[in-house]
Amino acid sequence: MRQSVSRDRTIETLVVSAKMAGAAAAAWILASELLSMTQPFLAPYAAVFLIGVTISRSLRSAAEQIATVTVGVLVAALVVRVIGEPSVALAVSVFIGALVGRWSKFGTSGIWIPVTALLMVTYGSASDPVALLDRVIELAVGAAVGVAVNALAAPPLYWRESQHAVQSVSSAAGSLLRDVARGLDLEPDRSAVDERSSQWRARSDAVRVEVRRAQAALIWTDESTRGNLRRSAVPTRVSHRWWKATVGAIDASWTECGEFVDAAAVGLDPIAPFHVLEDDVRVAGAGFVRALADVVECRCDAHRTQADVVDRIAAAEEALAELVHTAVASEQESAGATMSAGRLVGPATAALRALT
Known part of the structure; x- marks a missing residue:
């Protein structure tokens, strides 16, 4: 029985790895080539993140991811608008994002609110509404690709x-x-x-x-x-x-x-x-x-x-x-x-x- 379990886990690992690779490539191509976004790193990230879990859980995780990134982007935009000094804005946005991320409705994805706010401030995108909107769209595209790949390509059945x-x-x-x-x-x-x-x-x-x-x-x-x-x-x-x-x-x-x-x-x-x-x-x-x-x-x-x-x-x-x-x-x-x-x-x- 142990050999059977080991073989099943090896096959599952190979399948999940292949799905992650395919989802990442598809999300990147869709965001960069079809939607003409510049450096859409959040799209393949979100797609990979949603592979390997159950279908219902990937849907829930996708909703949490989109919500947390959207909130993180809004936190960064508001803080930068109020506080002009980058170093102070960075600290305040992370502080506020961490507090908001503790809300139970965000689940385990709440940590990404301060992380997203940090990235937006350090990249200098927090003051650019178009760039902020692009980040949300990128994540939504990646989440959609990840859920689709997970549900259609050998969906997990444990x-x-x-x-x-x-x-x-x-x-x-x-x-x-x-x-x-x-x-x-x-x-x-x-x-x-x-x-x-x-x-x-x-x-x-x-x-x-x-x-x-x-x-x-x-x-x-x-x-x-x-x-x-x-x-x-x-x-x-x-x-x-x-x-x-x-x-x-x-x-x-x-x-x-x-x-x-x-x-x-x-x-x-x-x-x-x-x-x-x-x-x-x-x-x-x-x-x-x-x-x-x-x-x-x-x-x-x-x-x-x-x-x-x-x-x-x-x-x-x-x-x-x-x-x-x-x-x-x-x-x-x-x-x-x-x-x-x-x-x-x-x-x-x-x-x-x-x-x-």
Whole structure:
């Protein structure tokens, strides 16, 4: 999977680089040749700046860029008109531009207000209305070219990030649950159970981290599909809905899954007042957690059908019923063993309900 991710990122880097080069050249030619502007450096700058983000974000960034440059130009023009001394005008325009740029409506583009004002004053253009208007037009041209190139030439569609993130959740959660099942299947080995239990808890926390990463990737993928003209955006939206529901279910169920893992660890290496799980309860618990892993892995696979998931859930419900029956019917040797069995059954029921 790492090789696939690396290859995808390399291809994406090449595509973005090519789009930046094409957008910069197109913006420069349009501004300098067709519109006959002298040194229209803002046009290719704006075009390049808007490449490599989602279409909706490039539109928002274009609006912010045009707004901030326009405000920066106006700040420079007003300050120079009031203050004739260039050095003082430079300081005042940057000061005012920085204050205005802090307005939240400008977003992260607010920094360009003082920068634009600085450039206009130092270039000596702040007192020339035609030159100031040209700067705004240049930026608008570049922004238009950048948005057009980004939307029409291999528009970004960040679905592989979600695919890999969901696969990581499946791998982390599934492998942990299967390892817990193997641990419950075996006779408790006191020499190894301490280390294994601490590893289970650490890995359970790691699953939560993978879930958060997957949720962030899904948000990014969702944004990239808005207004996207690529045909592959349609199946991506279907997979995205599947993955979003899956990751949400795993997130909702993982508190109980973590409690089940912890209960299994205590059942194998008990602390007072708990005792070691009885063999029949331990084996039934292994069967359930293995079925739970099947549900998680099946839900994370976008190639599986709803019928596949239903089958896995039905199998997990049968395994849960067997665990509950075994825990209730088994003749526990001690109250501590009964407590260990009860602690295993409680989160098992809640985990499966939340996951399904």
